[in-house]
Amino acid sequence: MSADNCIFCKIASGQLPAKKVYDDELCVAFHDLTPQAPTHILIIPRGHIDSLDTADSGQREVLGHLLLTAAEIARDRGFAEAGYRVVINTNSDGGQTVFHLHVHLLAGREFVFPPG
Numbered sequence: 291m292s293a294d295n296c297i298f299c300k301i302a303s304g305q306l307p308a309k310k311v312y313d314d315e316l317c318v319a320f321h322d323l324t325p326q327a328p329t330h331i332l333i334i335p336r337g338h339i340d341s342l343d344t345a346d347s348g349q350r351e352v353l354g355h356l357l358l359t360a361a362e363i364a365r366d367r368g369f370a371e372a373g374y375r376v377v378i379n380t381n382s383d384g385g386q387t388v389f390h391l392h393v394h395l396l397a398g399r400e401f402v403f404p405p406g
């Protein structure tokens with residue numbers, strides 16, 4: 291998947307609407323269209339990366355930033371102490387359906403482990 295026809299690139303640039311909760315120069319966070327928990331937020335890099343599988347060491351800063359942003363959103367929205375789940379589905383067996391790398395931030399219920 292290239293950046294040309296990528297729905298998350300379009301959300302990042304504002305070409306497609308989304309319920310944004312946070313954005314900065316490196317990333318955008320918005321509510322998932324089909325939430326799997328009372329809170330389900332996606333955090334994406336502004337620049338297109340297909341998946342964790344194709345990320346490289348030149349993207350260390352943005353990859354770290356996605357995780358720190360997830361933790362910041364969790365604290366700001368008041369569910370950090372109760373807890374939350376962070377997920378990066380990768381490729382087919384990992385359940386990835388949108389090939390623009392994204393961090394799922396899920397909260398508001400208990401999660402089982404291992405996931406299905």
Ligand code: 5GP
Pocket residue numbers: 297308309320321322323324325332378379385386387388389
């Ligand atoms: P994946 O399965 O790739 O890990 O996660 C993709 C996620 O993107 C899914 O949870 C799906 O509900 C969400 N999603 C797909 N298309 C859209 C969209 O157009 N807008 C929003 N907000 N979420 C989307």
Ligand code: ZN
Pocket residue numbers: 292293296297298299300337338339389390
């Ligand atoms: Zn993209």
